[in-house]
Amino acid sequence: MALTHVKTTIPDVLKNVCINGDTLAALQICENELGNMKKMVQVAGQKNGTIFLRVQNPVYMQEIRIRRKELIKKINGNFGADVIREIKFI
Numbered sequence: 001m002a003l004t005h006v007k008t009t010i011p012d013v014l015k016n017v018c019i020n021g022d023t024l025a026a027l028q029i030c031e032n033e034l035g036n037m038k039k040m041v042q043v044a045g046q047k048n049g050t051i052f053l054r055v056q057n058p059v060y061m062q063e064i065r066i067r068r069k070e071l072i073k074k075i076n077g078n079f080g081a082d083v084i085r086e087i088k089f090i
Helices: 004-018 019-032 036-037 058-077
Strands: 041-047 050-055 086-088
Touching: 019 036, 019 041, 019 050, 019 058, 036 041, 036 050, 050 058, 058 086
Parallel strands: 050 086
Antiparallel strands: 041 050
């Protein structure tokens, strides 16, 4: 069995789990925008234009609901397109 360099393997693995550069960037931007709430909020994933958040505190969940449109606008502003349309909680 021949060895394969990790640089050639990672893109194939990410394609198989439906993660591309835009998805990773959107998740990172969302995490950065959460600021101090990051301690109680985890970005769980993204699918079909929806970011899923796991929130451990109802106060933070309400804060995100209030700021939902602002967060989506900031994320999409980094792409110049509507990559994210919704934020949901799990």
